[in-house]
Amino acid sequence: MTRVAQGDAEAFSELYDQTSSMIYGLAVRVVRSEALAEEVTQEVYLQVWRQASGFDAQRGSVKSWMATMAHRRAVDVVRRSQSARDRELKVPADGPVADIAEMAILGDERDRVRAALSSLTDLQFQVIEMAYFGGLTYREVAERLDTPLATVKTRIRDGLTRLRSTLGEE
């Protein structure tokens, strides 16, 4: 990362190789359009290039720094397009296809992700899936599940904490 901060294109290329599957995969999952996901990914890497010198390892890993950036952008894309739709504007055919009310992941992939996140309880998985992959706010999640806001916040926090401690054990 230090080398990237110094403008080392080769180090940047290595960083891309190590992280692009995570960034692109996350973007595809959230925006549900390959074209938009490519845009999000490209913007994230430009941002990394510009701001690498501001990265502080004491505040977390490169991966979580980048995942945070990518997720924020992807969610903003989804929400913007959602609100455009709410205003009954025409959404390009290429735009995110599904209503974010729909489940974020479907079918086999959902099983696979569920297995990878097996340390979560079903209830924790459900809220994290809806918020993280579905781009819903915790208020929307609470509404859809008819669950108190405080419960939703607690489930997200407990779930993320559990995932983090699972990582620590590896």
Added chain:
Amino acid sequence: MMDEMHDLVAAYAVDALDDSERAEYEAHLADCVECREELARLSDGAAAVAETVSVTPPPQLKERVMAAVREEGATNVVSIDDRRWRPRLWVPFAVAAVAALVLGAVAIIQAFAMNDLSGPGGVIAAAEAAANEPGAIVAEFATDTGAVGQVVLTTDGEGYLVPSGLETLPEDRTYQLWVITPDELAISAGVLGNEPVPSRFTWTDDVAGFALTREVAGGVVSSEGDVVSVVEL
């Protein structure tokens, strides 16, 4: 209220706040060490979720990214590793209007704004009075060519910057003042314009130093590293 804010950390970590709550929470985050630590932990958890959906991107995407980066050039990435201070702002806590310029995730803590105190003369007089208060910090920005400004900060948080002989920058550039906190965060204290006048700011927390940088007009989130002068206390 405070507790309510703490409670939002997990929702913030998964971007599950709406715009207004997000802005409120980011204002809180700028002041709350506990939340920043908690957020770092929770973000690791969120990254673990992200990894479960990894998909190899099309190969031409890498070509495009590398081309974009080449176009950007290395000039935007000035290393200031050789200085003891560097901006360390990656956690997304954004507050100010300047943050609107910002590419989504990265951070500015525009904790307060520079403002006039009935014209530059008034500010100079106020700064002199402040410098004479017991316990006031008085620090000087200097470069190879001599002093370029003085910073004064009183114990009750009144701060002043009085520039002296700073060269005027082109209109698309600006000076920016940063407070360096004891944990080495560089917090923007104000965007000074290309031709700075004496200005006032407030800062009530601990301070380990100040930095003066040149940035693109409008100010930046995270310094590009074009440092004019740094004062460590």
